[in-house]
Amino acid sequence: MRRQPLKPTDPPAPNGPALPPLDWPALKRLEGWRxxxxxxxxxxxxxxxxxxxxxxxxxxxxxxxxxxxxxxxxxxxxxxxxxxDTSVWFLVDQSRSMQFGSGHLTKASLAHSLIWGLATRWLRQGHRVGMLGFDELDPPRLRQSARALGGRRGAAQLRHALQPAPRPASRGHRQQHATDGTRQQALARALRQAGASLRQRAIVLVLSDFQEQSDWEHLLGRLALRHDVVAFQVVDPLELALPDLGLLHLQDAESGASLWVDSHDRLLRERFARAAAERSERLREAFHRAGVDALALSTEGDWVADLLRFVRLRSGRPVLVNRPDGMPSSEGAVA
Structure with missing residues (x-):
């Protein structure tokens, strides 16, 4: 079982389900000069x-x-x-792990649909949108892809920024895949860059699978002290529970490491599910300590319905986080 990359012909702004009207609750004072x-x-x-x-x-x-x-x-x-008016910034994980999908959606295509749906609605309301993309390459790249602009210019820049970044020609394993050190830096560097470059208070939406193990928690918390920050964890069901399909070949899209496993082994499947649940719980605690709202969105779920419930709950409750099992929460939890 290999992770399937996005096809080069996949549109950067996929025609996902349209978002109905929604009022995004700003929990911090925002600044705009107009x-x-x-x-x-x-x-x-x-x-x-x-x-x-x-x-x-x-x-x-x-x-x-x-x-x-x-x-x-x-x-x-x-x-x-x-x-x-206000500025909305998307911090988007564009690493190889986001290109995984066990069904009709990859994690990257779900993230792109969410970004495009929210951005087009905000642009129509007169706001400005910008994007900072980051990946796991060695050295990690920060893609200051789109400035905070409004109207058609903002939409055109965002559409261009969502296109997959060209990767350098392969010259050995070091350039094909991230090293352990660089793979653990990309999210942290993006958060640090956002904290240094965003002068005015803004809405900041972080979209990632949060597989990075670096010390990004305190940087996320520092960003949330000034900005209205929300974290969207994009997950695939196959990352939470291993199916009983016999002998499987698993490969890490970022490190290139691979192994064969026998998914008929019940104890193996239980250990896999337990490790996934523990990781989701650690993420929940990290978001709580950072003081940010977070929502897990599944590539096999109704992410539009989950988003609308999240927005409604956020309007009346201070902090909402993802469920410990990593799947989207329909009720949220007050941290």
Whole structure:
């Protein structure tokens, strides 16, 4: 059983299921220099009434609420929720392990569908989107593929950024596959780069299978101190439970290591499932310690329904994480 790479002809923005209207809940104050359709957390210019308060010397007369003034016998001014545009950044794992899929979807194609669905909706609302792609090559590459732009320019840049990156010509095993050291750096370097380059507060969505073993947890937590960060773990069912199919040839897409296993062995399948569950639990704890919301999306699940449930739950609950078994959660867990 080998991991199947994406075909070169696969579109960078696959025609996945369309996302229905959704209001992404911003749990941190975001910054934008232009007025826009995004409802901010601070008071300012806008259309949505936030509160009333007594008139002060610096207030504009046009903001006086004359009905409230007549009722209270004191001048009252209207305060509004400030409407701002915002920047949305996608940090996208483009390593070889994301090219695995045991069914009709690879992990990469699911991630691309999610990115394109969210990005096109945000672009239509007047926001700006950008992307930072990273992979496991030696040395690790950071692809500052798309600046935060809006409208058609933002869509065109994102479509180009989602195309698979050309890999260097093979000159031996070292360039074909990542070494253990570099494979454990890519996500950490991407998080460090995002923390250093994102000046204004933004929504940051990290999409990865999180197979990297480096110390990325504290970098994710540091990024979440300033930005509204959400982690999407993309998983395949075959990574969680080994099927009973007899003799299987397994190969690690990033390191190139391979081995034969007898999947008829019940104890082997149990150990495999137990190791997968333990890894998912470690990830859940890492997201909790980093203080970020996280959702696991399966290549065989209804990821649109899972996303919509996640967004609704996130609107009313501070921190949501993936289930310990690594499969999408329909209820979430308060960390």
């Amino acid at each position: 007025a826009g359709p995004y409802l901010g957390l601070r008071r300012g210019q806008g259309l949505d009434l936030a509160d009333l308060r007594e008139y002060q010397a610096h207030d504009e007369v046009r903001h006086i609420d004359w009905n409230a003034t007549a009722r209270l016998n004191e001048p009252q001014v209207r305060l509004f929720h400030e409407e701002r």
